[in-house]
Amino acid sequence: MINEIVGMVLICVGITFDFFGVLGLIRLPDVYNRLQAATKCVTFGSAGILLGVLIIHGFSDLGIKALLGIFFIFLTSPVAAHAIARASHRSKIKLCDETIIDRYQEDNELLDKGVDMTSVEETNN
Amino acid sequence: MKLIRWLIGITIISVCTYFNFFVYEGALLIKLINVVLFLSLFILFRVMRGPSAADRIVAVDILGVLIIGLLALIGLFYDQSFFMDIGLIWALLSFIASLAFSKILEGRRLDD
Amino acid sequence: MxxxxxxxxxxxxxxxxxxxxxxxxxxxxxxxxxxxxxxxxxxxxxxxLVTTEKSKSPIMRFKSAVIYLFKFLWEMIKANIHVAYIVLHPNLPIKPGIVKIKTRLTKDIAITVLTNSITLTPGTLTIDVDKQAGEIYIHWIDTFTIDTDQATKEIGGKFEKNLVEVFE
Incomplete structure (x- = not known):
């Protein structure tokens, strides 16, 4: 009885944070901000739902699969977010207008100029 | 303008919550499953509407993580464990798909 | 063997x-x-799975891993409340920017765990890692500072000490 109540509370908290993540996906202005809100909140929310299922059902086959699912989403979700963020920055998708600094862009431009300078010097020699 | 849109959104969400939790009669788990289905409808809106390809990839990746939770709830309701198998494989495939899509978006070849 | x-x-x-x-x-x-x-x-x-020899004793590594795990869970709960505050606010109070931080970690798995936990903690998202220079580029949703050293202390300093004890 007590574990059903605790599991239900965990499931409700998880669904609430899922809702916040999806709301961030709808409301925020550009890809990077959307990725931040969605990755954090939806990962935490789904982990909460799976933990609630594990607590309600105990260590049966469904519970152990839910535990595997928690490990799996904690490992894969940030990696996918990182890959998408780097790809969208390299394919020159603009950041939103409120952005105040972009160190990655500056360093890439410096790197490009440096490579050009050395190649020019080598050809001259 | 922003405030008006925020108020409209809050009103729609409160009306939907009211109808789901107080008017509709059913088990509590079914109501929670309804909420998650509604959230995946929001994500499909972003897939349809997204200005760039990256937005669509983000939405599909997030949908994969949400679906694990949904299938765990369905498995809890019907007391069957094979729904969770579907969820794990769905999440694995959506992870691999988002990695492959981001590689294509970056302009690299897949066997790089 | x-x-x-x-x-x-x-x-x-x-x-x-x-x-x-x-x-x-x-x-x-x-x-x-x-x-x-x-x-x-x-x-x-x-x-x-295992590619490098570890020098420290397993008990010490296990202890700092447990401390790291609890610190990470607490940061993650804070991150979710932060995102909920931003998303529910009518004016969307964001000030995004991409900053650069330095790291002392050298092994692949340590950098992976550090970047994953940076992605799941308040307001930060890893964009790219430069392994030779030991630098990580981070998208920050409300940029507190644009100075590299201060940002290092603010973002990576919480986890780095435990990760050095676990993996190096």
């Missing part, structure tokens, strides 16, 4: 345990199929 075969043995034991957890252990066919399949899996893909 070389390090490759030790890694394969670890993968064999882990996959056998997961197989027994998912199937019925009383049936003979299930156990036999599990032994054969875990052997094949560890032979094909087992050499990738």
């Amino acid at each position: 070389s390090i490759k075969w030790r890694s394969r043995l670890t993968v064999y034991i882990l996959s056998l345990l997961i197989w027994f957890a998912l199937t019925d252990i009383k049936k003979f066919e299930e156990v036999a199929a599990g032994i054969v399949i875990s052997f094949l899996v560890s032979l094909i893909a087992g050499h990738m």
Whole structure:
């Protein structure tokens, strides 16, 4: 009885944070901000739902699969977010207008100029 | 303008919550499953509407993580464990798909 | 025993345990199929799990890993409340920017764990890692400072000490 109540509370908290993540996906202005809100909140929310299922059902086959699912989403979700963020920055998708600094862009431009300078010097020699 | 849109959104969400939790009669788990289905409808809106390809990839990746939770709830309701198998494989495939899509978006070849 | 075969043995034991957890252990066919399949899996893909020797004792590493885990969970709860505040606010109070931080970690797995936990903690998202220079580029949703050293202390400093003890 007590574990059903605790599991239900965990499931409700998880669904609430899922809702916040999806709301961030709808409301925020550009890809990077959307990725931040969605990755954090939806990962935490789904982990909460799976933990609630594990607590309600105990260590049966469904519970152990839910535990595997928690490990799996904690490992894969940030990696996918990182890959998408780097790809969208390299394919020159603009950041939103409120952005105040972009160190990655500056360093890439410096790197490009440096490579050009050395190649020019080598050809001259 | 922003405030008006925020108020409209809050009103729609409160009306939907009211109808789901107080008017509709059913088990509590079914109501929670309804909420998650509604959230995946929001994500499909972003897939349809997204200005760039990256937005669509983000939405599909997030949908994969949400679906694990949904299938765990369905498995809890019907007391069957094979729904969770579907969820794990769905999440694995959506992870691999988002990695492959981001590689294509970056302009690299897949066997790089 | 070389390090490759030790890694394969670890993968064999882990996959056998997961197989027994998912199937019925009383049936003979299930156990036999599990032994054969875990052997094949560890032979094909087992050499990738453990690649470096560790110098510290396992008990100390386990202790700092547990401390790290609790710190990480607390930061993650804070991150979710922060995102909920931003998303529910009518004016969307964001001030995004991409900053650069430095790291002392050198091993692949340590950098992976650091970047994953940076992605799941308040307001930050890893964009790229420059392994030779030891620099990480981070998208920050409300940029507190644009100075590299201060940002290092603010973002990576919480986790780096524990990760050095666990992995290096």
